[in-house]
Amino acid sequence: MNDTPEHAHPSPRSRPRLLTVAAACTLVLLATACARGEEPAGGGDGGGDTEGQAQVLDEAAAGDQTCAIDQYGGQGYDLSDVKVGFSQSEAESNPFRITETESIKAEAQERGVELITSNAQSDFSRQITDVQDLISQGAEVLIIAPLNSDGWKPVLDETRERGIPIITVDRAINGTACEDFVTFIGSDFAEQGRRAADKTIEALDGEGEVAILLGTAGNNVTTQRTEGFKERIGAEAPGIEIVFEQSGDFTREGGQSVTEQLVQSDPGIDAIYAQNDEMGIGAVTALEGAGKGPGDVAIVTVDGTRGAVEYIIDGWIHAVIESNPRFGPLAFEAAEAFGSGEEVGTNLIITDREYDASNAEAEVGDAY
Secondary structure (H helix, E strand, O other): OOOOOOOOOOOOOOOEOOOOOOOOOOOOOOOOOOEOOOOOOOOOOOOOOOOOOOOOEOOOOOOOOEEOHHHHOOOOOOHHHOEEEEEEOOOOOOHHHHHHHHHHHHHHHHHOOEEEEEEOOOOHHHHHHHHHHHHHOOOOEEEEOOOOOOOOHHHHHHHHHHOOOEEEEOOOOOOOEOOOEOEEEEOOHHHHHHHHHHHHHHHHOOOEEEEEEEOOOOOHHHHHHHHHHHHHHHHHOOOEEEEEEEEOOOOHHHHHHHHHHHHHHOOOOOEEEEOOHHHHHHHHHHHHHOOOOOOOOEEEEEEOOHHHHHHHHOOOOOEEEEOOOOOHHHHHHHHHHHHOOOOEEOEEEEOOOEEEOOOHHHHHHHOO
8 A cells, every 4th residue: 555654554454442441541442552452443243344444543643632421411321221323324325335334234233232223315404304313213322424514403402402422423513522422433534635636646747637526515525625635736736737626426427427527628637536436436437438548537536445446457547545434343332432431532533545556456355
């Protein structure tokens, strides 16, 4: 794997211990010196992830803020005795959401936890109603994959009153940590954007025109992946010009449609930065339809799906920055630690590998 200087990843992939093991280890679920050795986040049978597939906390990225149940409100609990609600934001029709939901369900089953689920099918108002319904069904802990970062006040008011802990995965909810939610578990999206920029600069040798296929507006993923990309291009590649930006809504169809418009207006575009793999794969379809061949347009994407990594092998995609969706083990360990009175880090950032021609064929088995 070609790592950027800021983020050197451990090999073999390991992760910090997520439960306090001694009085000196006070920051639970923070990347600290209290480590679990070589055990992967997927841990044995928990979700069935291999070592290369498991999420790993980034020790350099974690802040020092923690949350404990006496600060948050509510009562302690044994995770095996409570009902957990999981709210999925989008249809399980793309590999990220499929893998994310499967990981949550597999970990709940492994732990013997009663899990109730909902899917908002990309409708934000429906997700708010979904979460309220999960609460009415008796959910005492919530794991939420938010569609948008804003607009959660109706839910937060209710969970705050009831003392129901919220763990957000993949996307953040805008609010106050340890008041509106316990923790966010996910990637450093700005860093993903910077690393995508590095691969774009590499592909273009620092010169050319780039188009950005934006994700859905209104969430922190799109905003931060854009900011990180532009920041790095501006600082490191003055010869690269960003000439086009349009949302493909994180969908394959959207990526194809936007790219079809792009090649009609700018057939000589040199590179495309797609903010997820699905849009990047849609871009490949559009470029093929426009008579382009593998490598004619350098495509850099974010996610790490098997389909995108296979397109690296085929020469269509230059590089993929991973965004690992296997949140089950970390989410349930956070919930367990919090319920037992331990402190939980409020911003749990995972490491992300990257795929390119140097490792795609060897590591495609770790993609999802």
